[in-house]
Amino acid sequence: MEVYKGEKKRLYLEYNSIAHLFSFQVEAFMEVHEYQRDEWIIQEGMRPDFLFYVMEGKAKIYVTHQNGKVSLINFINAHDYIGEMELLNDVYYTKGIQASTKTVCFAIPIHRYRTQLLDDAKFLRELTKFLSIKATHMAAKYSQSLAFPLENRLADFILQTADEGIYKEKHVTVCDYLGVSYRHLLHVLTQFCAKNYLKKDGRNYHIKQSHSLNELAEVLKNQ
Amino acid sequence: MEVYKGEKKRLYLEYNSIAHLFSFQVEAFMEVHEYQRDEWIIQEGMRPDFLFYVMEGKAKIYVTHQNGKVSLINFINAHDYIGEMELLNDVYYTKGIQASTKTVCFAIPIHRYRTQLLDDAKFLRELTKFLSIKATHMAAKYSQSLAFPLENRLADFILQTADEGIYKEKHVTVCDYLGVSYRHLLHVLTQFCAKNYLKKDGRNYHIKQSHSLNELAEVLKNQ
């Protein structure tokens, strides 16, 4: 992790302002943090000292269960908040956040700004929207995971993450995200190939019949 | 549904104030609604005209999937908000909300107060907390549903809902909530009886070994 200092920090702030998110000056004690791929932005179980706002990059929220299973709860992208749960709640089990690409965040020290943040309607309004979408999204994922087999959820995931007709997510990550075993994921992917929805090419999968995948994914929709 | 009028309304407002939740006068156009058991407070797919704040009673959030399966997403209790998603988001698939006991809510007309509400730090702060807890709760349910079999989740649910050592939830509701088939729920309940964790008595189940259920439920915890 790198904390931008001096000229580097000044330049970054100049070109990437988040002043519009607050109605007061937040820059005085704000830091700019850069994390490398696979680095932990927040360690599971350890309360963070900052509220983060992601400017660039992608990250993943993980939680480890007592039976050793790991769930990838969600992906984090640019313009998302991190650590807002800890800002709001005194009691909270902190989840792990891991960068999956180089990630640059603004880091706002909680102890310094907590009171001001919780009094700022502009900030709270944006955060409320962010949280409402997050809650809705989790509710949708939850109910879908119980109502549909992997076949449907995977079809949706493939269509969402494929780039130019090619799907190439890491199986291990996808297992954690969709909450199924590695074995079963491979099994359903093989089925998709057998049905000619996908064509395997080394580690990539070419989408051959997106309409078939669409049909499978479509039944999840409405929410 | 009954809308309190005249003296009844005046008295109810006098004894149940929510003035402390806002920094402006919200009472002028606020209504008081009472719903009977099983009545729909919000119909699935229909945008509500009010932001509700539940004063008394309990309700359930439902969503219907395209394959006909119904998910009971969550329970709603006193001091929860309803319709806050529609207040915040212009595009949102509205879920159904059904009263499960007599339920009294304050109903704040959205078109009238939207702007003021979204500018009120006091209101937004409470709502943000409410949403953060909701999001966390959904995330926990989601990851648990994928990481643990029904046995563990049911044990937790039984302990949470039992009253004086007796569990008597309706099977149909529980199926929708835990996202399993009726058949399977009964199967696991029968197992619990066979293991002597529970003793069936007509439609009730007496908890005989809460420590065993506790052990099963415990592994979900940490979050």
Added chain:
DNA sequence: GGAATAATATGAGATATCTCATATTTTTGA
């Protein structure tokens, strides 16, 4: 009060998904 509806109950076979074992290939780090 009786017919219709909802809730409970149980069996049996099907399927979705998991666990474990093991092999190969790729990536990483000293």
Added chain:
DNA sequence: TCAAAAATATGAGATATCTCATATTATTCC
């Protein structure tokens, strides 16, 4: 550059969960 670690791959048997069929109570409503 090489050994260790991570990711991919596949088989086979186990288990969690589902579907469907059917019967028996409760509950609701005219």
